[in-house]
Amino acid sequence: MTFRQSGRLDTSGVSGGGRGGRGGRGVAIGGGVGGIVVVVIALVLGVDPAQLGLTGRGFDEQGQNSSSAEQFQTHIDQCDLQQANSDTICRIVATTESLEDVWTAELPAQVGMNWVQPHTNIFTGRINTGCGAGSSDVGPFYCPADQEVYIDPAFFDDVLVRRLGGSPEGAAQMYVVAHEFGHHLQTMLGDIRRSQQDPRGPSSGAVRVELQADCYAGLWAHYATSTPAPGGQQPLLESLTEQDVDAIIQTAEAIGDDHIQKSGGAPVDPGSWTHGSSEMRRQWFVTGYQQGSVSACDTFSAQL
């Protein structure tokens, strides 16, 4: 997936290490937020990071410090579209903007609702969120309570590629960002709570929520190279090749619960699944990609 080489890149929707002083923020977790999921919805794991051997990855005890947040922020501020084709952090920024363009067009057209862009935080170590303390150990995640996306860019090489066998291509990273934005749409539509109501098993609410986020990522890919940027400008993404789709499918399969269990040396135990098998994740991404339709992503009515 290639971004066009020139034009504006709005970096205001992404920040390095949270938008300052979250530790003291008075988010009413668990109180008066009826039905809002307060646990984070993580990309690869529903539960215990030890399952993947992710703990102790070398972050210091304090986790995120202010200097890494500043470094991320400086990096983000310097991103342009050209760099988004080679630099992971700039690619995340540009992908959030492409997602905004697509959902701003498609959500009113398909669902009759206006898109509200979620804020994205780039961090490493630990970060305070509306869902409590978040950690890089669980991989990229979405917090329904503050409706923000959290991504440690080191995840892509350290875990996704090296440990799980996902693709190193940029398209794989973009799919991950699009999947997290899928959870934001689920929060807007009220479906995200189904994850906690039925948290485990191959046809559980949790798995249906995850597969739907994969389908929504596919929907974004369907429109990403044809949706104009604001002001009628050329789409931010100018190409999406068969190789890109293969990279995404390889990655969707790598983060299937059965594959994660096998690669961690554990037996495959469908009863513990929270995200769905490799085959399910591949299938639902492809459904969204081929059909480009929110209603085609109704994993809750589907026979799983």
Ligand SMILES: [Zn+2]
């Ligand atoms: Zn997810």
